[in-house]
Amino acid sequence: MTDxxxxxxxxxxxxxxxxxxDPKSMAAVFWPDATVHVYYxxxxxxxxxxxxxGADAIGAAVENGMVPHPDLGWSHHTTVNPIVTIDGDAAxxxxxxxxxxxxxxxxxxxxxPEGTSGSQGSITPIESGYVTTSLRRRDGEWRIQRHVIxxxxxxxxxxx
Amino acid sequence: MTDxxxxxxxxxxxxxxxxxxDPKSMAAVFWPDATVHVYYxxxxxxxxxxxxxGADAIGAAVENGMVPHPDLGWSHHTTVNPIVTIDGDAAxxxxxxxxxxxxxxxxxxxxxPEGTSGSQGSITPIESGYVTTSLRRRDGEWRIQRHVIxxxxxxxxxxx
Amino acid sequence: MTDxxxxxxxxxxxxxxxxxxDPKSMAAVFWPDATVHVYYxxxxxxxxxxxxxGADAIGAAVENGMVPHPDLGWSHHTTVNPIVTIDGDAAxxxxxxxxxxxxxxxxxxxxxPEGTSGSQGSITPIESGYVTTSLRRRDGEWRIQRHVIxxxxxxxxxxx
Numbered sequence: 001m002t003d004x005x006x007x008x009x010x011x012x013x014x015x016x017x018x019x020x021x022d023p024k025s026m027a028a029v030f031w032p033d034a035t036v037h038v039y040y041x042x043x044x045x046x047x048x049x050x051x052x053x054g055a056d057a058i059g060a061a062v063e064n065g066m067v068p069h070p071d072l073g074w075s076h077h078t079t080v081n082p083i084v085t086i087d088g089d090a091a092x093x094x095x096x097x098x099x100x101x102x103x104x105x106x107x108x109x110x111x112x113p114e115g116t117s118g119s120q121g122s123i124t125p126i127e128s129g130y131v132t133t134s135l136r137r138r139d140g141e142w143r144i145q146r147h148v149i150x151x152x153x154x155x156x157x158x159x160x
Numbered sequence: 161m162t163d164x165x166x167x168x169x170x171x172x173x174x175x176x177x178x179x180x181x182d183p184k185s186m187a188a189v190f191w192p193d194a195t196v197h198v199y200y201x202x203x204x205x206x207x208x209x210x211x212x213x214g215a216d217a218i219g220a221a222v223e224n225g226m227v228p229h230p231d232l233g234w235s236h237h238t239t240v241n242p243i244v245t246i247d248g249d250a251a252x253x254x255x256x257x258x259x260x261x262x263x264x265x266x267x268x269x270x271x272x273p274e275g276t277s278g279s280q281g282s283i284t285p286i287e288s289g290y291v292t293t294s295l296r297r298r299d300g301e302w303r304i305q306r307h308v309i310x311x312x313x314x315x316x317x318x319x320x
Numbered sequence: 321m322t323d324x325x326x327x328x329x330x331x332x333x334x335x336x337x338x339x340x341x342d343p344k345s346m347a348a349v350f351w352p353d354a355t356v357h358v359y360y361x362x363x364x365x366x367x368x369x370x371x372x373x374g375a376d377a378i379g380a381a382v383e384n385g386m387v388p389h390p391d392l393g394w395s396h397h398t399t400v401n402p403i404v405t406i407d408g409d410a411a412x413x414x415x416x417x418x419x420x421x422x423x424x425x426x427x428x429x430x431x432x433p434e435g436t437s438g439s440q441g442s443i444t445p446i447e448s449g450y451v452t453t454s455l456r457r458r459d460g461e462w463r464i465q466r467h468v469i470x471x472x473x474x475x476x477x478x479x480x
Contacts, residue, residue, distance in 0.1 A: 004325055005164055005244065012241040015256075042392055042424045042441075067438045072202055074312040076256050076288055078240040080398040081332040084325065096335075096396050098420065098443070100258065102288050102312040104202045112316055118227045121202075121313040123258070123285035125443035128396055128422050152394040152422040153441040156432055165324055165404065172401040175416075232362055234472040236416050236448055238400040260418065262448050262472040264362045272476055278387045281362075281473040283418070283445035 006142050007084055007091045007135055014144065018062060018077040021069065027059030031136060031143045034058060041129065041150040049155055065157050072104035072121070079131060089137040097149070099127035128152045166302050167244055167251045167295055174304065178222060178237040181229070187219030191296060191303045194218060201289065201310040209315055218307075225317050232264035232281070239291060249297040257309070259287035288312045326462050327404055327411045327455055334464065338382060338397040341389065347379030351456060351463045354378060361449065361470040369475055385477050392424035392441070399451060409457040417469070419447035448472045 001009075010029050017025035030036075035053050039046040050065070052058045069075060079095035104121035112120070134146040161169075170189050177185035190196075195213050199206040210225070212218045229235060239255035264281035272280070294306040321329075330349050337345035350356075355373050359366040370385070372378045389395060399415035424441035432440070454466040 001245075002162075002164070002322075004322070008241075009243050012243045015241050019256075042394060042422070043426075074202060074288070076240075076258065076312075078256060078258075080240060080396075080400060081328075081335050083329050083332045085321075096339075096398060098396065098398075099439075100285060100288060102202070104313045106203075107314055116316050117318040119259075119287045119311065119313040119315050123288050123313070125285065125420060125445065127439045128394070128420060128443050151439065152396075153424045153439040153443070154427055155439050156436050158437040161405075162322075162324070168401075169403050172403045175401050179416075234362060234448070236418065236472075238416060238418075240400060260445060260448060262362070264473045266363075267474055276476050277478040279419075279447045279471065279473040279475050283448050283473070285445065 003086045003091065003137075003142070004084055007086065007093055008082065010135060010142050010144060011079055011082070011093055011095070011133065014147075015077040015079065018066070019075055021062045021066060023059035023062055025059075026062050027055040029143055030055040030058050030147075031138070031145050034143070034145050034147070036061075036147045036149070038155065039148070039150045040154050042152045042154065046150065049151070050157060064159075067158055070103065072106060074102045074104075075126075076100045076102070091135040091137075091142065093131070093133040093135060095131055095133075097127070097129055097131050098125055100124065101126045127155065163246045163251065163297075163302070164244055167246065167253055168242065170295060170302050170304060171239055171242070171253055171255070171293065174307075175237040175239065178226070179235055181222045181226060183219035183222055185219075186222050187215040189303055190215040190218050190307075191298070191305050194303070194305050194307065196221075196307045196309070198315065199308070199310045200314050202312045202314065206310065209311070210317060224319075227318055230263065232266060234262045234264075235286075236260045236262070251295040251297075251302065253291070253293040253295065255291050255293075257287070257289055257291050258285055260284065261286045287315065323406045323411065323457075323462070324404055327406065327413055328402065330455060330462050330464060331399055331402070331413055331415070331453065334467075335397040335399065338386070339395055341382045341386060343379035343382055345379075346382050347375040349463055350375040350378050350467075351458070351465050354463070354465050354467070356381075356467045356469070358475065359468070359470045360474050362472045362474065366470065369471070370477060384479075387478055390423065392426060394422045394424075395446075396420045396422070411455040411457075411462065413451070413453040413455065415451050415453075417447070417449055417451050418445055420444065421446045447475065
């Protein structure tokens with residue numbers, strides 16, 4: 001595997017950890033002294049909304065900083081069109097991001113109405129913006145050292 | 161081209177074949193003894209919704225297992241953030257997927273109202289989930305051997 | 321960096337230039353004699369909607385040919401599942417595209433209502449289709465020579 005593939009894979013694992021609200025998988029893609037900064041950039045300048053330090057705190061944030069999935073609900077965290085630059089044991093990953101919320105409809109007890117076809121429920125894009133991610137390779141393994149999220153829309157942390 | 165690129169290209173061709181509801185293009189990316197399994201995973205466990213065996217049957221399913229496009233309608237089948245692992249003549253492709261439905265508005269016979277601008281119609285995300293795809297290389301060509309689709313939302317096959 | 325990465329990066333910069341409505345960044349990814357053709361393909365055949373020639377004209381089109389962002393609004397131009405073929409100093413890039421419009425809600429003067437969480441505003445997919453892009457390498461630099469956009473939905477240029 002090339003470093004390009006490995007770096008993309010770290011981000012792919014980060015995104016799936018967010019989908020699954022899985023603290024361990026999330027912590028595992030960050031170095032112990034990593035940082036995450038979350039900004040709102042939709043009004044022309046960057047406003048800091050939140051910051052985290054340390055892989056464990058970053059992992060815990062999928063439970064205490066994200067809206068939980070409702071019943072029959074799920075989410076997809078995605079990045080697209082990354083620009084990846086690698087310089088020895090350091091890499092920069094710059095991408096657009098989009099988050100989708102899926103909300104299903106349960107199968108009716110007496111079956112679907114005649115003529116029903118396709119997916120039953122709705123999928124809504126709920127977040128978008130840009131990420132800038134600095135990765136470091138230590139002992140042959142790439143992980144995130146510094147992760148900056150810039151939201152297009154104001155993001156309100158649960159319980160804030 | 162690297163194997164990484166070739167494997168990504170097989171999936172890209174698979175997705176376009178689904179967009180185009182094109183049985184021949186769809187069959188062409190699967191080996192003759194390939195299998196497809198479709199699951200619903202939105203309620204916490206995997207429920208098998210359908211299975212197909214053989215490239216021809218898989219190709220035919222774009223006509224008998226997918227909702228046809230309406231007039232001025234189209235769809236986009238996409239995968240994002242793949243994790244690709246290659247081991248000799250075998251490859252594993254693991255990705256998120258999203259499907260979009262586009263429905264256009266026809267140009268009015270007397271032209272658009274003054275001030276109209278941008279795209280005329282709507283685009284709706286209709287399906288999402290994960291795919292896990294096993295590819296094999298035979299005689300220098302990569303194709304899909306086994307393809308597993310896990311839907312976030314219950315999917316009802318047309319005519320089911 | 322491989323040519324595959326470099327070609328993908330040119331497209332990523334093109335897409336961000338469209339997000340930012342930035343004429344200079346847009347012109348910078350096209351060769352001086354480049355062309356752009358925009359088609360509507362949603363009714364079964366290709367209808368030419370517009371054409372541009374020259375990097376400066378293409379750059380200017382982000383201001384005179386695209387709908388401006390409203391206050392608290394933004395857009396994301398994305399491509400997915402590219403098929404990239406490289407032959408010496410020529411490359412072909414073929415992808416699906418999706419454009420999203422984000423529209424934020426301002427923070428209320430007296431704060432968010434109790435229980436508010438997550439992103440505040442809406443994100444709507446507004447354009448989709450396919451791009452076919454021919455790139456050329458000159459003096460070691462990849463840029464776009466010819467770019468064809470095929471919209472699923474009729475696109476009305478502002479002021480048209």
